Amino acid sequence: MAKAMVSSCRFSFRRIIENIREVIWVASADFARLEYVSRAYEQVWGESRERLVANPMAWMEKVHPMDLDAVRQFCEKAKAGVTDTESFPEFRIFRESGEIRWIHARMFSIQRSGKIGDLKAFIAQDVTRSRCYEAALRESEEKWRSLTENAADQVLITDLDGHINYANRPFMGLSEDQLVGRHLLGMIPPAFDDSVRACFKRVVLEEESQTCRIEQAGPGADRFHFELCMSPVLVKRQIVAVAFRFIDITRRVRRERKLRESEAFHRTLFDQSPTGISIQDFSAIEAPIKRLIDSGVSDLRNYLMDHPDIVTDLARRVRIVRVNQAAADLYGAQSVHHMRGPLGIFLEKGDYRYFVEQVAAFSSGVDHYEGEARNRDFEGNTLHLFIRKVVINRLEKGLSKVMVSLIDVTPIKAAEKERSTLLLQLQQAQKMEAIGTLAGGVAHDFNNILSIILGNAELCRADPGSDQAVRQHIDKICTASLRARKVVQQLLGFSRKNEHVFKALHLLPLVNEALIFMRATLPASIAIDSNLSAADDVIRADATQIHQVLINLLTNAGHAMQDDSGSITVAAENVSLKQPLAESILSVPAGDFIRVDIIDTGSGIPESEQGKVFDPYYTTKAPDKGTGMGLSVVHGIIQRCGGGIDLTSRPGQGSRFSLYFPLADETADEAIPDKGIPSSGCERILFVDDEPMIVEICEQILTRLGYQVNTCADPQEALSMISAAQGRIDLLVTDMSMPGMNGEELIMRARHIQPALPVILCTGDNTRIRDRSWSDQGVTEILGKPLGMKALAEAVRRALDRRETGPVNGAG
Known part of the structure; x- marks a missing residue:
């Protein structure tokens, strides 16, 4: 077995x-x-x-x-x-x-x-x-080591407990060998310990990569920033280690911080700038403009100016993307958000030429535009702006970002307009001053001529041998001469800052006088009708200024007739206003007035211009027809009278100017009837004037009144006569303006010879001397030319009666 x-x-x-x-x-x-x-x-x-x-x-x-x-x-x-x-x-x-x-x-x-x-x-x-396998593994390991050791980032490998098994380079002052075996989490700054541990835990448990950031103090105030990437190391789908990659992001963090600071700075600059700033987007117009250029439009600017419908469409395409508070305030916007939308709504209606210039500039490759512009704010008011537009980064963004700075120059434009107005007023004042100087010289010569005419006429009228028919003609000559004197006075009053006397007066006689005056100046083809039915015509005003108002309005009515044909109707009636006429050109308060209507059948005034016709220097007439000052003067005079003005007009149907004068509660001074030639005298008078004919006329008048008259045309000769008379001269009558020696010097030297000598000073321009005090020089009367017989006789008698004690009387 x-x-x-x-x-x-x-x-x-x-x-x-x-x-x-x-x-x-x-x-x-x-x-x-x-x-x-x-x-x-x-x-x-x-x-x-x-x-x-x-x-x-x-x-x-x-x-x-x-x-x-x-x-x-x-x-x-x-x-x-x-x-x-x-x-x-x-x-x-x-x-x-x-x-x-x-x-x-x-x-x-x-x-x-x-x-x-x-x-x-x-x-x-x-x-x-x-x-x-070993060779491949060694090759792989060599490659891996080469990659990690030459990597820009710090690489560490730990076990699942966090102990370092590998380091590709020294870290935190420790060599590779010193790092192996250390616990990585113990080397993390305490401020970041919790976040790193949480990420490490998720990597181990969930086998998914995690990222976090840590900071570490550097030299001085510097700090180093790292991005810590953790990844699981898997072998046969099992986690065996954790790979750490430390990415130095210090530069990136510093760049990001600078970028944030720059962004915050520019945002603050944009939002808080007192200058209006906006960002507009023009990109939507690039395609339509390109189509126009491709179709053969070579001159873009002129083409757009000829096609306003295209410009309107382009303006709707441009968008306002962003605005600061200053821009919103400039336009009256409720907030910056209400400003966003089409640029076209802010452009002045019908005035796109500034916008067309911008489009033409940007379309030709130009990245900036600088110029003026007119915009409308949210209330419809016109803004005059100085603008600067810059295309930002066209290569990448095209025309989608255009920065716009807005400077409000509306006050400057208003100041420039006011300056122009003041300059025009200064020029007009200088012109009026020159006219005044010229008028003074003309008045002197003209009054001398009138003195000759009036003196001879009055001598003829005083001649008992004159028949009735001749006397009637002589009366007309005297009346015309006196009216001519008033015309000269008005000329002086218009050209100089005269002191106007406001007193109670009858208006209708002034209206009749103005109509008579204008009848002689307007063409016979212009009919003048009047209907002066006012029962009460007493107003408080200056007669010369009222005459000026009527003449200005009647002259304008005549100029309004085309082909010098038409009619002018002047009506006056009493009106009682229960309510003010607030919408009239010059508002009319409630009360009792006499209204004067000046109605013409001329060309009429457009409704758009009716509010401007009373502005200074505003006129639609040709340069030889007027300066634009007439109606401005009318406005000022009626305003000072406490009245008002209403205007009704239609183009082609004529105009109606209604003047409202408040009725006065006082009685007007009535004209004093002529009581004949004053009492004569027998005193000795010396009459001096450089105009021989005036000397001759006045000698005849004074001689007829019974005075002993000595005359001469040379002031030097007059001084000799005073010296030779040895105090027997009772009165010196002298002209002011004479060659060689004026009246003032003559008076001074004459009274040096005869201290008690009374003087009558004659002048063709009493506006030059009336503001002075002459009593200390013995001047008891200032007599304006032309020298009428009655005025001369009364002045002589008063001067002789008062002798040295009487005050100066500005007669004439």
């Missing part, structure tokens, strides 16, 4: 050996006889076992020449019994196909019959595949 069991064991053992991959053979100690070789020999060496049995050392024929010496030495050593169990050095063998196999073999002795080393057992294993 024991034998059977041994046989069975041997069979089982042999079957096992025959089916394993390793090559097993058993040989004598001297390798001369082969006891056994397993089937695997044929699979590994690629030749039959029989050949090896025939030649136990045949396996060495397949050994690679480079490994053959080492294998022989090992075998010789084994034969000599130097070693009992030892592994062969790994060696290579060639197969018939040329394939190379790596063999790992070891040898040990088998004791038999009590003797050691009787047999040698060899076990050879084909390790070609594992050698390839």
Whole structure:
């Protein structure tokens, strides 16, 4: 039975050996006889076992020449019994196909019959595949090390407890060797410990990568910023380690901080700037403009100016994207959001030239525009703006982002307009001053001529031999001369800032006088009608100014007639207003008035211009027809009278100007009837004037009145006559304006000779001397030319009666 069991064991053992991959053979100690070789020999060496049995050392024929010496030495050593169990050095063998196999073999002795080393057992294993795996693993490891050691980032590998197994470079002042074995989480700054631990835990438990940020203090106030990326290291889908990658993001964080600071700075600058700033989007006009250019439009600016409908469409396409508070305040918007929308709603209606210039500039490739513009605010008021527009990043964004700065120059424009108005007023004042100077000279000469005419006429009228028909003609000459004197006075009053005297007066006589005056100046083809039915015409005003108002309005009515044909109607009536006329040109309060209507059948005034006709320097007339000051003067005079003005006009149907004068509660001064020539006298009078004809006329008048008259035309001669008279001159009558020596100097030198000598000063322009005090120079009368007989006789008599004590009387 024991034998059977041994046989069975041997069979089982042999079957096992025959089916394993390793090559097993058993040989004598001297390798001369082969006891056994397993089937695997044929699979590994690629030749039959029989050949090896025939030649136990045949396996060495397949050994690679480079490994053959080492294998022989090992075998010789084994034969000599130097070693009992030892592994062969790994060696290579060639197969018939040329394939190379790596063999790992070891040898040990088998004791038999009590003797050691009787047999040698060899076990050879084909390790070609594992050698390839090891080579690939070494190559992979070398590549991995090369990548990690040369990576820009810090790489650490820890076990699942956080202990460092690998570091690609020194970290936090520790070398690679010093890092190995340390706990990584203990090296994290305490402020970030919780967040890092939480990420590490999720990596281990959920096997998913995590990222967090940490900071570390640097030298001084600097801080270093890292992005910590954690990834699981998996082997056969099992996590065996955790890879940490520290990315230095300090520069990025600093750039991001600077970017945020810059963005906050520019946002604050945009939002808080006192200058209006907006962002506009012009991108929607690029395609339409390109189509126009492609269609052959070469001069885009002129083309758009000729096609306002296209410009309107383009303006609607441009969008206001963003504005600051200053821009919203400038336009009167409730908030910055109300400003967003089409640019076209803010452009001045019908005035698109500024917008066209911007479109033409941007379409030609220019990235900036600077100039003026006119916009409308939310209340419809016109804004005068200085704008600067800059295209931002045209290459990437096209015209979608245009920054606009807005400077309100409306006050400057208003100041410039006011300055222009003041300059015009100054020029007009200078012109009026020049006219005044000219008028003074003309008045002097004209009054001298009138004095001659009036004096001769009055002498003729006083002649008892004149018949009735002649006297009637002489009366007309006298009336015309006196009216001419008033015209001269009005000319002086219009050209100079005269002191106007407001007193109660009758208005209708002034209206009649103005109509008579205008009848002589207007063409005969213009009919003048009047209907003066007012029962109460007493107003408080200055007669000269009222005359000026009427003359201005009647002159304008005449100018309104086309082809010098038509009619002017002047009506006056009493009206009582229960309610004010607030909508009139110059509002009329409630009360009792005399209304004067001046109605013409001229060209009329458009409604759009009716509110402007009373503005200074506003005129629609040709330069030779007027300056635009007439109606402004009318407005000021009526306003000072406490009255009002109403205007009704239609183009082609004429105009009606209604003047409302408040009635006065006092009585007007009535004209004093002529009581004839004053009492004569016999005193001695010296009359001096450089105009010989005036001297002759006045000598005749004074002589007829009984006075002893001495005359001369030379002031120097007059002084000689006063000196020779030795105080027997009772009165000096002298003209003011004379060549060589004026009246003032003559008076001073004459009174030096005869201190108590009374003086009458005559002048053709009393506006030049009336504001002065002449009493200290002995002047008791100032007599205006032309010198009428009655005025001269009364002035002489008063001066002689008062002699030295009387005040100056501005007669004439």
